[in-house]
Amino acid sequence: MTAARPHALFSFGTLRDGRVQTALFGRTVPSTPASLAGHTTRPQPITDQAVIDASGLDVHLTLERKIGAEVEGSVLHLTDEELAAADAYEVDDYARRRVLLSCGEQAWAYLDANPLRPAARIVIVGDSIAYGRCDPRGGWAAHLAAAHIARNETDHRVFNLAIPGSTLRDVSEQTPALLAPRHPDTLLVAAGINDSAVPLTAPGTDESRLTHIPDSLGALAATALTHNARLVVAGPVWLDEERTRDYEGLRFTRARALALRETLRTWCAEHHIDFLDLWEPLREAGHLLVDGLHPTPEGHLALHRHLDAPVR
Template identity: 75%
Template structure:
């Protein structure tokens, strides 16, 4: 016999309504007051007729990040079946993610499905590609920072803490000490290509990628930040050859991409796939591995489409 697991879900909107609960779960469910620090709300127009029929509203609320703000709501205590019903009720604009309540406890909540759209203070950690190597303008991260900050000069920030040559082990060990002063609400990890490389000693870091991501997820949670994982870019292995003692191949990069994506799916973490913008475009790579300035712009434009 399969036993249903208990789940806690933070609600700040229509799921707190007993009529909505009865329609979804067959009855009102146990609830307790709760709050979420570091968030505020904004209206979200709803077009799905079934959702409108259940809630009686064509405008719901969605969360966005704001330092110092607090959203009051309640924690719903749900079964597996209840949680599945709640997932089916929420429209595609929402994604179920883990949040840290003001009490310090962890719970599910429905956040904006576009993770950077709702962010305010973004920290980027990663390797030379995230750092912006080969682009004097600072790479795709600089493009992201320019637009994000221009949208709200008072509250929006982007901190690029990427270090060329970093592996996911390096990032997972260095990041905890870098976050407190920057008050991030979003931690974007853009690393791993160095983990995919083969070395003269035969070491293989790929099997440990998920362990590094587990550590980074714990770090993000401890700072009440949403973890976002950026997948690897396409590389032209005909030109990478032996790069500073490392050997990069498309097969290994694809393995990294799949490992990161699968981990994100299993853990309800946001995965931003950066493979396609440069795929089969060797003209957008300086050395087969690092994007040209035009390549960085293409990556940024792709990110923009994923988050707008």
């Protein structure tokens, strides 16, 4: 029987400290120098006393995106048990995600648990709701862009490339060619509701239109990592089924939308990808939907407030 391949974890902070490693893992672990391009660091206050006791510090570092910057650190080579111990050590402000090191190799790293807070250049891809249909001001994505750019007009950018009518498969096929000129560090995918629809010419409860979702998400994750961008998946919004039974030849149902939501959420949890749940802000708020499916301008504003709330 061959030994399990160790996990590569990029560390730029207290996990590099031999005393912390001994406390967590019972040994100092093998490590190699490494760097992570496109990132810088900022202070992160810590309130978990156990973490403060282990590290001796009440302020750690967290990563933030910045073109041209580079963070020096080490790749720790950990067993399954040691990776689990590292997960337990990191507080809720951090989430373990895949990154692409400057050398071209992949590794885990602990990033800000709020995926939009450390972003600088965000590309949004998706369908008509992400596009902002029914809102002349551009929908939640335009509100997000305005707030994001206002925080740092010099370095922050948001590119909304959503196309009405797109399915997640469409998005996964079209996105690779769109990213390079925009130098994204965050890829926000807000699509899938069209995948959940049932054509009126083929009614029923067949779930086959959702079976490709994992493949499409996997392709998008690979595309994002190629650009060292963080993939963020936004789930569907609540819909008023009584008003969406026959929409441009499609039937949208709450059960199908919920099945899509759960498929997206489960896949993201299993693959350590960020999931933003947009269901709750409009739940039972039919007056915030123009046609039972597309948010009104006020509905889009409610979605943006929901997305922006953790940042403030």
